[in-house]
Amino acid sequence: xxxxxxxxxxxxxxxxxxxxxxxxxxxxxxxxxxxxxxxxxxxxxxxxxxxxxxxxxxxxxxxxxxxxxxxxxxxxxxxxxxxxxxxxxxxxxxxxxxxxxxxxxxxxxxxxxxxxxxxxxxxxxxxxxxxxxxxxxxxxxxxxxxxxxxxxxxxxxxxxxxxxxxxxxxxxx
Numbered sequence: 001x002x003x004x005x006x007x008x009x010x011x012x013x014x015x016x017x018x019x020x021x022x023x024x025x026x027x028x029x030x031x032x033x034x035x036x037x038x039x040x041x042x043x044x045x046x047x048x049x050x051x052x053x054x055x056x057x058x059x060x061x062x063x064x065x066x067x068x069x070x071x072x073x074x075x076x077x078x079x080x081x082x083x084x085x086x087x088x089x090x091x092x093x094x095x096x097x098x099x100x101x102x103x104x105x106x107x108x109x110x111x112x113x114x115x116x117x118x119x120x121x122x123x124x125x126x127x128x129x130x131x132x133x134x135x136x137x138x139x140x141x142x143x144x145x146x147x148x149x150x151x152x153x154x155x156x157x158x159x160x161x162x163x164x165x166x167x168x169x170x171x172x173x
Contacts, residue, residue, distance in 0.1 A: 003043050006105065009087065011037070011044065013109055015051035016083045054090045061089040068128040080114045081122055088126050092135065099130045 003011070011033065018029055030048060034041045054061075065085055066074050077085075088106040091097045103126055110119040130136040 003039060006108070008043070008047060009091075009105060010109060010112070011039065011047040012050045012054070013083060013087055013113065015048050016054060016087060017080065019055065054086050057090065057094070058086050061086045064089055064093075064129050065125055068125055068132065078114070078118070081110070081118050084109055084114065084122055085125060088122070089129065092126070092130060093133070099135045103127060103130070 014033065015029065030041060030044050033039065033047075034044045037044075062074055062082075065077075065082075074082075084106055087109075088102050091105075092099060092102045103123060106122050106126055107119055110122045114122075127136060
């Protein structure tokens with residue numbers, strides 16, 4: 001039986017949170033997670049590999065976070081929030097998951113493993129990074145679509161005479 005993506009994501013989060021065990025005693029961590037969570041060792045191993053990959057990129061993700069923080073120091077973040085940001089940024093930037101999905105999952109995990117105010121903070125940081133990268137341009141996309149529609153209507157209106165009959169000098173494109 002394979003693990004649902006939400007549960008796998010939580011498993012990766014837990015592995016990242018256990019940094020020392022992840023880097024030094026992954027066999028012990030693998031055994032413990034498998035036993036406690038009643039998950040196949042192969043699935044735990046896969047999650048640990050994903051966590052190690054994310055952990056190697058943590059400096060890059062920390063830099064992304066620093067670039068959007070206003071009046072806030074990165075070292076003030078609690079470990080649980082920082083780890084969740086690493087995981088979410090990895091999914092957003094490297095795995096190219098939907099920004100809406102990443103934001104929703106980050107919010108869900110923050111509610112489960114962190115403090116209530118952290119949920120808003122995590123969401124705001126991730127949304128700021130996604131916006132900065134041009135990944136959450138829904139409003140811009142809607143505006144562009146509306147402008148395009150108006151331009152098409154104006155062009156169509158130019159090709160009819162006062163009686164709404166097509167003009168002979170209008171080519172129709």
